[in-house]
Amino acid sequence: MPSLFRSRPAVWRVALVASVATATLLGASAQTSAAVSNRAASGGQIATLTVAAPGSRANLYPGNESGTVNYWIDALVQEGLVHPTANGTYQPALATSWSEPNATTYVFQIRKNARFSDGTPLTAADVVASIDYAASAKYSAQTASYLADLASATQSGPYQVTVKLKAPQVSFLSELSSSAALWVSSKSFLQAHGSDLGTPTSLVLGTGPYKVTKFVPDEGVWLTRDSTWWGGVPKVKNIVVTFYNDESAEYLAAKSGAVDLALWIMPTQEPSWNSLSGFHVINALQASYVGLIFDPNVKPFNELAVRKAVAEAFPRQTFVNRVLRGGDSQVATAITAPVSLRAAYSQAGATAKLASIPQNTFSLSAAKKELASSSYPHGFTTTLDWPNNGPQLGLAAAVLASNLKQIGITLKVSEVPIETWLGNMFSNKYGLNFMWDQVMTGDQSELAGFLLGAGNPSDFSNAQVNSLLNTEYAQTNPQKRAQEIIELNKLATGTDLVDAPLWWEPIGMAFKDGISISSYDFATFYSPWAAGISASS
């Protein structure tokens, strides 16, 4: 599964949700399962769309740099075999159809009318070469692990590819999308460019609606449309993406008229962007999960009472209502967002199911009692780092530190580069960390698998959890799988308390008035999104 960094490396993957708010704002349909070709914009032409992207990019190939924004940019150029949708299903991309003859085999029919932007037609051999490239640690360090269950990919017909797995994995289809780990390029191009892919001198080549004409790391990307795209001719002719490391500079650029679309508006930034004349922010709800993770192998967090004390010291509801005033953030009742369970339940049904999980309700007196029952009745000193691209996490850290101080715990909070945050999280030396992750594929166990599966950041292992994970990985019934994932959540956030969910936040995009997108949900920007953008009247 991919992951995100807002600035440079980042918070990752995202969640879905067909958003009523989005549809209302855009006056557009919220039919998120519409095929890509049906997503085509109906408005007027746009000569050049200027896009502001947060952070900076060093390499365009998501296999080398899997920041969320990189996924969004590359989705305009390269495609996978399938695209995720906001209702938990997959729609055709470069595979027109697929079948599963058995639990470890997928057979894909490859699109015959797709061409690369250099004019060469897509072949099954290109798909096989791209899968092998994506599974190589040398060429795709950031995403190769997602294809760890891949046994082989072979051409089984003129336009047919057969993929075999080492073991059943019900979510494997999601890995073959451009929202996870597959970006199809031509075999000869991959062979010619080797590990240089995505650099200014070896730009990515794909079958998507746009081709990259220029890439300057840390400055921007220039794209122009490819009128031969199988999905139709986009209304936007050219796209110029500029990377902004400084959010104030980005905002001033928008004020000065240099921005048509600003990607990824944080909840804390949303009020100022909404008040910016000529702009409006639209949100994909619950696209991002924020929580605390505990490492139960590190003192004093090896004691359940200490973990409960910390979890009960954070005022989730008031923080969401009074601090994250963006309007679309919600208290997280689980690590799995309701949108991830859309294959099994309605949005309301999934929300209700997850709300039934026992919660660690905010109460400083209860937190104090928990602490008193631990081996640290008088408190202790610990640290909590927050990544520099998530200012809202910094606010949460300050609030938590303030509350913990009242029960005797000294929490030293620091802003760190995202790489440091990541390194600390997986170092097994820190008992308390933030988790900030996005839903990208819509697979039901996307977040639960990451937070509780092998190599999880809590360094947590529990026989019951492992058994449930193994069962749900092979479970083909969506409802039964959802129930197993809810059970996993109960163990992680209640019984064992290695995860303390804080809130689900939206992924916001700021559009200049007069520019519209045909639909917007968590999955939109992982497919050729600019094909849905046009000038509105």
Place this chain on the structure above:
Amino acid sequence: MSAEATTVAWAPAAALSASDSGKGASGAGSVEEVGVPRKRSLAEALARIILLRTAGSVVMLLVISVLIFLLTYLSPGNIITNLTGLHPPTPAVAAALRREYGLNQPLVVQYLHWLDRFVHGNWGRSMRDQTSVSQLFAGRVGVTLALVGLGFAMAVLASVPLGVIAARRAGGMLDRTISAVSVVGLSAPAFATGLLLLYVFAYLVSAFPPAGAGQGLFDDLDHLALPAATLAIGVGAYIVRLTRTAMRRELGSDYVVFARARGVSERRLTFVALRNAAIPVLTMAGLVLSYLVGATILVESTFSLPGLGLLLQESVEFKDFAVVQFLALFIAAVIAAIMLLVDLSYLVLSPEWRQRLRR
């Protein structure tokens, strides 16, 4: 200033140079013959100082390379995590990456391999950008050099005259105004100055683009004007203050009083005083230029300029060994070169230094 200094100051530069060269050329043989330590020719002395300074710089760079290598290794973070992103790699992927980048070897071996490649002209490969360091450097050095050069030129061209004016009007309204403005410049952090300039000149006035490096000479200048001004405001304040101080000292010297009594024009007096004040100003300018090389990080970040400063920051955070090593050594070498040039410039400005060098 002393009488010796006065003599030096009033001696025609061309005549001094000719005299020095003549002594060096004709006197060397005769001094050697009588067993007295001979004076070196100016060329010999220059060659010697350049050789010694270069040798010293090489040793310094070697020490820096060891320190940077160790610090990058010891800094927080994990290179495998950085290479693989948020989601943990499988053991097989992690092992493959360690092999690919030589991270499974002892630290000393890693360093020696790097050193061996480096001295043979192979600067390594960026783990973050997936391109060679030489390509990465070539693609970015132009922006940074242009930014530093323009910022330095702006700072010197604006600050030296302001410092001179402030010195000549010492205590007056103009002096106080210039001093107050320079204090603001000294105090304002670069990112704040940058945002202020963006607000005024990119948003309110719309005179300059808000981001990017531009394409082509004039477009480049257009894009670099605000970031260069941001750099210049910060460092220019230092030059104003130092120029004012040095000029005040010179203008209060005996030789200026004597000259004034002889009826020498104020304009000419200012010029002569400025030349005598040039050594401390030049020293400061050299330090400022060295500082600018490393000060581009915030400015490049604010204005989305793809230069070396931003690259260095990101490479440090990523623990991208090869890039950090190369950039640190490059910056150190540039600073050493600037300092050497500043020292050599003393010889052009001061006959006294030329004499000292030959002893």
